[in-house]
Amino acid sequence: MNILQQLFQESELHPTELERVLEAYQFCRLDKGDYWLAEGQQANHIFVLESGLMRAYAIDQKGKEITTNFYGRGQIAIEVNSFFLRMPTSENIHALSDCTGWQLDFEAFQQLFHGLENFREFARGRLVRKFVRLKGRSLSMITDSAQERYLQLLRGHPQILQEAPLKYVASFLGVTDSSLSRIRKEIARP
Amino acid sequence: MNILQQLFQESELHPTELERVLEAYQFCRLDKGDYWLAEGQQANHIFVLESGLMRAYAIDQKGKEITTNFYGRGQIAIEVNSFFLRMPTSENIHALSDCTGWQLDFEAFQQLFHGLENFREFARGRLVRKFVRLKGRSLSMITDSAQERYLQLLRGHPQILQEAPLKYVASFLGVTDSSLSRIRKEIARP
DNA sequence: TTGACTTCTTGTCATAGGGCAAGCGCTGGT
DNA sequence: ACCAGCGCTTGCCCTATGACAAGAAGTCAA
Numbered sequence: 001m002n003i004l005q006q007l008f009q010e011s012e013l014h015p016t017e018l019e020r021v022l023e024a025y026q027f028c029r030l031d032k033g034d035y036w037l038a039e040g041q042q043a044n045h046i047f048v049l050e051s052g053l054m055r056a057y058a059i060d061q062k063g064k065e066i067t068t069n070f071y072g073r074g075q076i077a078i079e080v081n082s083f084f085l086r087m088p089t090s091e092n093i094h095a096l097s098d099c100t101g102w103q104l105d106f107e108a109f110q111q112l113f114h115g116l117e118n119f120r121e122f123a124r125g126r127l128v129r130k131f132v133r134l135k136g137r138s139l140s141m142i143t144d145s146a147q148e149r150y151l152q153l154l155r156g157h158p159q160i161l162q163e164a165p166l167k168y169v170a171s172f173l174g175v176t177d178s179s180l181s182r183i184r185k186e187i188a189r190p
Numbered sequence: 191m192n193i194l195q196q197l198f199q200e201s202e203l204h205p206t207e208l209e210r211v212l213e214a215y216q217f218c219r220l221d222k223g224d225y226w227l228a229e230g231q232q233a234n235h236i237f238v239l240e241s242g243l244m245r246a247y248a249i250d251q252k253g254k255e256i257t258t259n260f261y262g263r264g265q266i267a268i269e270v271n272s273f274f275l276r277m278p279t280s281e282n283i284h285a286l287s288d289c290t291g292w293q294l295d296f297e298a299f300q301q302l303f304h305g306l307e308n309f310r311e312f313a314r315g316r317l318v319r320k321f322v323r324l325k326g327r328s329l330s331m332i333t334d335s336a337q338e339r340y341l342q343l344l345r346g347h348p349q350i351l352q353e354a355p356l357k358y359v360a361s362f363l364g365v366t367d368s369s370l371s372r373i374r375k376e377i378a379r380p
Numbered sequence: 381t382t383g384a385c386t387t388c389t390t391g392t393c394a395t396a397g398g399g400c401a402a403g404c405g406c407t408g409g410t
Numbered sequence: 411a412c413c414a415g416c417g418c419t420t421g422c423c424c425t426a427t428g429a430c431a432a433g434a435a436g437t438c439a440a
Contacts, residue, residue: 060333068329081325084318114307124314128274131321135271138328139258142364143250146427166388174332179427181389336397356418369397371419 011122043082052099067172233272242289257362
């Protein structure tokens, strides 16, 4: 069973509907370092990751990269603004390791979204959960210390810390790489 | 023309569709201080604000209130997690001044969402823009100083600063009220 | 092997912002 | 008129984190 079938297990799609949905996706492979989306482009796909790790980042006013997200197996890489509102993106998404997955383009997405009630309930649910996670992250930036945020990431997504360079993780947590290094030292000692 | 008609001007709804949509909303009035939604409840409505100012906040681990949003005229008050995923909310939303507006309950929302393609394009667009703003806020917490965030709020939403008590604004910006007070002093001097 | 890179760590110093407590001016109730 | 409470400011001191620069260690290629 591939990752798409797993993904849609949580939906209410009937077998014939599911078949229609699965057919709309295309297999896709990325090499480590490849850009799936670059600033200025228009995002025309969403991407369901089967293997590998991807990272989204933006460039701030001072030219620094800020990691906004990591995507691992089973997660859906998407740049919401660009994909849904059909505008050029200000984010970059690239592969931190060799990746495989399944892509769906906007046109096909619209067909399914407007054509299948169960698909749109599913899609709305995913977007909502994305929203809720982002909100949690936003709140955490206010209420938690960098160390707490690091520990939460460690507990919730240890694979990210194993596979992603520390500097990417640091900006995701909202600290510099030096600070994150100190935080790790702090935690390491008993 | 009331606020709902203004709101749906940006949609593609045809006159007959629009009529159906408008009929589904109910007028609603809140007194200053009233809670529109309280922690533990299930959000069963969205609320389009016609007049007044509302505030959403969460309680952190140490029991402190963190303002997560303000809603003014023309904005849609909603607790996304609770409304769409049908779970008890962990947020509170209350009126900072006397408010009027129009409510739509979940059942009616679902009818419109699944029944009218143009309504669901509209609703999806609103959710997406909410997502994008939240993302901007989240990024700003990392890249900008408290003073910069204050200035952005001042430029973008001056009415919030005029109508909301400073302590609510402070936690929205991610600082204490003392710090915000100092920031304002700093800015005041030429 | 050597050199160029990248990743991560560490030291030093500077600064933004937090915690706490006091003070001050309004406002509303009695 | 008086008190209580709220909203905002301010002073003092402290801590977390940033900026910058210098290593140490690992990786890769010639």
